[in-house]
Amino acid sequence: MQLIDGNAIAASIIAELKSQVAALPGRKPCLALVRVGEDPASVSYVKKKEKTAAEIGIESRVILPPVTIAQAELEKLIDDLNADPTVDGILVQSPLPKPLDELAVFRRIAAHKDVDGFHTLNLGKIAQEDDTGFVACTPAGVMELLARSGTDLKGKHVVVLGRSLIVGKPVALLALQKKAGANGTVTVCHSGTADVAALTRQADVLIAAIGRAEFVKGDMVKPGAVVIDVGINRVADASKKTGYKLVGDVDFAAVSQVASKITPVPGGVGPMTVCMLMQNTLKARRLAAA
Amino acid sequence: MQLIDGNAIAASIIAELKSQVAALPGRKPCLALVRVGEDPASVSYVKKKEKTAAEIGIESRVILPPVTIAQAELEKLIDDLNADPTVDGILVQSPLPKPLDELAVFRRIAAHKDVDGFHTLNLGKIAQEDDTGFVACTPAGVMELLARSGTDLKGKHVVVLGRSLIVGKPVALLALQKKAGANGTVTVCHSGTADVAALTRQADVLIAAIGRAEFVKGDMVKPGAVVIDVGINRVADASKKTGYKLVGDVDFAAVSQVASKITPVPGGVGPMTVCMLMQNTLKARRLAAA
Numbered sequence: 001m002q003l004i005d006g007n008a009i010a011a012s013i014i015a016e017l018k019s020q021v022a023a024l025p026g027r028k029p030c031l032a033l034v035r036v037g038e039d040p041a042s043v044s045y046v047k048k049k050e051k052t053a054a055e056i057g058i059e060s061r062v063i064l065p066p067v068t069i070a071q072a073e074l075e076k077l078i079d080d081l082n083a084d085p086t087v088d089g090i091l092v093q094s095p096l097p098k099p100l101d102e103l104a105v106f107r108r109i110a111a112h113k114d115v116d117g118f119h120t121l122n123l124g125k126i127a128q129e130d131d132t133g134f135v136a137c138t139p140a141g142v143m144e145l146l147a148r149s150g151t152d153l154k155g156k157h158v159v160v161l162g163r164s165l166i167v168g169k170p171v172a173l174l175a176l177q178k179k180a181g182a183n184g185t186v187t188v189c190h191s192g193t194a195d196v197a198a199l200t201r202q203a204d205v206l207i208a209a210i211g212r213a214e215f216v217k218g219d220m221v222k223p224g225a226v227v228i229d230v231g232i233n234r235v236a237d238a239s240k241k242t243g244y245k246l247v248g249d250v251d252f253a254a255v256s257q258v259a260s261k262i263t264p265v266p267g268g269v270g271p272m273t274v275c276m277l278m279q280n281t282l283k284a285r286r287l288a289a290a
Numbered sequence: 291m292q293l294i295d296g297n298a299i300a301a302s303i304i305a306e307l308k309s310q311v312a313a314l315p316g317r318k319p320c321l322a323l324v325r326v327g328e329d330p331a332s333v334s335y336v337k338k339k340e341k342t343a344a345e346i347g348i349e350s351r352v353i354l355p356p357v358t359i360a361q362a363e364l365e366k367l368i369d370d371l372n373a374d375p376t377v378d379g380i381l382v383q384s385p386l387p388k389p390l391d392e393l394a395v396f397r398r399i400a401a402h403k404d405v406d407g408f409h410t411l412n413l414g415k416i417a418q419e420d421d422t423g424f425v426a427c428t429p430a431g432v433m434e435l436l437a438r439s440g441t442d443l444k445g446k447h448v449v450v451l452g453r454s455l456i457v458g459k460p461v462a463l464l465a466l467q468k469k470a471g472a473n474g475t476v477t478v479c480h481s482g483t484a485d486v487a488a489l490t491r492q493a494d495v496l497i498a499a500i501g502r503a504e505f506v507k508g509d510m511v512k513p514g515a516v517v518i519d520v521g522i523n524r525v526a527d528a529s530k531k532t533g534y535k536l537v538g539d540v541d542f543a544a545v546s547q548v549a550s551k552i553t554p555v556p557g558g559v560g561p562m563t564v565c566m567l568m569q570n571t572l573k574a575r576r577l578a579a580a
Contacts, residue, residue, distance in 0.1 A: 124414030127459050155484045163466050169417050176453050176478055185489065187477040188466055194445045199475065 002261040004149045004228070006141075010271040013144065014056060017278055021057040029285035030059040031089045031115065031277075032081050036074070037067040037097040046093050052274045058281055061087065067097055074100060075108050082110040088284040089115030091277065112287060115280035117170070126173045132287065134280045139171040141272025142207060142228050146181070149261055151205060151226050153184035159203035161249065162210040163190045167230055171207055196220070208249035218254030227255055227262040230269050292551045294439045294518070296431075300561040303434065304346060307568055311347040319575035320349040321379045321405065321567075322371050326364070327357040327387040336383050342564045348571055351377065357387055364390060365398050372400040378574040379405030381567065402577060405570035407460070416463045422577065424570045429461040431562025432497060432518050436471070439551055441495060441516050443474035449493035451506070451539065453480045457499040457520055465495075486510070498539035508544030517545055517552040520559050 021028060031053055035046045046062065053060040063081075065074060081090045090113045096102040111121040117136030125133030135143075146153065158175045162168040168188060175184040184205065189196050191210070200206055200220045208216050209230035221227060231249030248265030256262050263269055311318065321343055325336045336352065343350040353371075355364060364386075371380050380403045386392040401411040407426030415423030425433075436443065448465045452458040458478060465474040474495065479486050481500070490496055490510045498506050499520035511517060521539030538555030546552050553559055 120414035120418055120420070121410050122414070123417050124410035124412070127413050127417065127463075128410055128455060130410070155482060157484070157489075165418055169463070169466070172478075173417075173459070176459070176480075183482045185477070185479050185483040187475070188462075189475050190466075192445060192473045193475040194447070199447075 001256055001259060002149065003256075004145055004261050004263045004268060006145060006263060006268040006271040009145060009148050010275045012148075013272075013275045013279070014052065017056045017058075017275065017282060020282060024282075024285070026289065027086065028057055028059050029088045029281045030061060030086055031091065031281045032061045032063060032087045033091050033093065034063045034065070034077070034081075035093045036065050036069060036100065039095065039097070042093045042095070049091070049274055049277060052278055053281070056278050056282075058278055069100075071099075071101055071104070074105055078105060078108040082108075082113060085288070087113065088288055089113055089277075089281040091116055113284060115277055115284055117280065118166070123165070123170065126170055126177075129177050129179065134283065135174065135276075136166055136170055137273040137276040137280070138167050138209075138230060138269065139174055140276040140279070141269050142167075142171050142230065143174050143181075144272060144276065145228060145263060145269065146205070146226070149226070151261065152180075153182050153205060154180075156184050156204035157187065157202055158184035158205045158207065159187045159189060159200055161189050161196070161200065161206070161208045161216070162230075163188050164209065167209040171209070175205075175207075210249055212249055213247050214249070214251040216250040216255060218251065218258050221255050221258045223258050224260045225258070227259040228269065229263050229265050232265060232270065291546055291549060292439065293546075294435050294551050294553045294558060296435060296553060296558040296561040299435060299438050300565045302438075303562075303565045303569070304342065307346045307348075307565065307572060311572060314572075314575065316579065317376065318347055318349045319378045319571045320351060320376055321381065321571045322351045322353060322377045323381050323383065324353045324355070324367070324371075325383040326355050326359060326390065329385065329387070332383045332385070339381070339564055339567060342568055343571070346568050346572075348568055359390075361389075361391055361394070364395055368395060368398040372398075372403060375578070377403065378578055379403055379567075379571040381406055403574060405567055405574055407570065408456070413455075413460065416460055416467075419467050419469065424573065425464065425566075426456055426460055427563040427566040427570070428457050428499075428520060428559065429464055430566040430569070431559050432457075432461050432520065433464050433471075434562060434566065435518060435553060435559065436495065436516070439516070441551065442470075443472050443495060446474050446494040447477065447492055448474035448495045448497065449477045449479060449490055450497045450499065451479050451486070451490065452499035452501070452520075453478050454499065461497055461499070465497075500539050502539055503537050504539070504541040506540040506545060508541065508548050511545050511548045513548050514550045515548070517549040518559065519553050519555050522555060522560065 111119040117134040122133040160172045197220045205226045207228045213233035229248035229250040234244040237245035401409045407424040412423040487510045495516045497518045503523035519538035519540040524534040527535040
């Protein structure tokens with residue numbers, strides 16, 4: 001069994017991005033990070049993004065509007081960032097505090113600066129195999145992990161557990177693309193699937209993104225399958241200071257006995273998302289220059 | 291075995307649309323039909339669309355630019371139609387004669403008048419389950435045939451043969467939606483699939499859209515499955531005056547012995563596409579008025 005080491009893969013991508021940014025003519029790529037309020041997880045995520053950007057040589061512009069900002073003001077702020085030629089990418093940290101309308105704010109971000117890949121146009125471009133768009137960071141990270149662990153999807157049956165807009169659907173569309181490395185036969189299962197195990201057992205590549213702790217058991221996986229675990233779930237653990245531990249959607253102890261390759265949680269898909277965000281920012285910079 | 295009669299279902303939809311259009315306040319919906327050149331199939335398709343529009347009470351405006359029209363002029367024509375408040379939907383009949391760039395012309399059509407449902411935004415909206423967009427006519431027709439033949443996809447395994455942008459991918463995304471009637475578990479197979487028959491045999495609902503004459507044989511279908519045949523293929527037939535006959539992607543004689551419900555070719559999905567175009571035009575009219 002080969003452990004797919006997300007931290008190591010992320011580190012090599014960051015090194016690659018660093019040298020690509022260093023070689024870039026003109027101004028450095030610039031990522032605007034908008035955070036409203038002091039949600040501790042949001043504070044830590046934005047800090048991590050700032051730090052990774054700095055490491056790569058991407059400028060980050062952290063914008064911290066007051067938690068009392070009105071919807072219209074926040075949208076005006078996005079409009080200004082959309083119009084600012086020195087800003088390549090815009091990320092609004094989720095969740096936005098109530099009563100702000102998060103979806104309306106996300107939709108305000110211009111498609112060509114939508115480095116989070118949530119814009120309708122960017123999703124449509126995945127379906128159209130149009131590479132000028134931005135792929136959301138988690139599905140992009142999953143595809144990178146597959147590619148860099150030597151997993152070619154061609155002729156393989158890829159089973160995706162979960163049909164979310166942020167992971168399941170885009171990763172299914174990516175796996176289905178005709179390009180090299182993809183070309184998979186794709187099944188999407190979800191909460192309404194009659195016999196999930198019968199389908200997961202057919203997977204050459206299983207991508208679990210349903211948000212249920214250790215849902216995928218050893219007997220649900222075909223021997224030799226490649227397993228990518230997108231889940232991050234907190235489960236009570238009295239032995240930890242925090243009182244909980246993080247587990248994926250896959251029962252790692254059991255499934256790692258069966259799989260040929262598997263991502264751990266944490267340290268699998270998680271570390272990939274921030275570097276995919278940086279990759280998208282560099283892409284936005286290049287598209288702006290083109 | 292129940293034959294899913296596309297002609298009968300299309301006729302009832304046309305009758306429904308007719309009464310909906312009659313009840314519409316203000317001006318009638320208007321569909322611009324742009325045909326360049328005299329390709330006989332295009333002439334006949336546009337005539338059929340005009341006729342159906344007239345039957346429903348939708349105004350159609352047929353525009354026949356000279357075959358020598360320059361790309362820029364054709365795009366200007368689309369821009370004018372986009373800006374014209376009396377035009378609700380715009381359809382450019384495919385194929386455009388060379389050297390016109392068909393994709394560029396299609397992409398010029400404003401998303402809110404794209405009644406053919408080819409625009410990137412409209413495709414993205416299917417993935418996002420955002421009902422304000424337009425679904426391409428063939429996948430929309432497939433979903434209507436399923437709904438009106440009493441086939442609920444909930445808990446069912448839907449296998450789609452083919453991953454085209456016009457049929458396979460949108461129909462897969464529609465079948466996967468959370469709304470009533472959908473909610474299927476979806477597998478997409480294609481030319482690169484290792485063992486197609488092993489997957490089609492698992493289908494509760496099989497949607498064939500690969501463009502290969504009578505590809506789906508009786509032993510590839512689970513007894514009791516619902517089979518929707520999107521294919522339209524010409525095969526040589528000396529007994530016909532034309533020298534050919536039309537067959538689907540499904541071996542009808544064999545599969546109709548196994549399936550519980552099946553669409554014929556012709557007379558299945560085909561008749562649905564024009565009425566879905568009209569439904570989209572009415573929707574465009576309503577959205578314009580809203």
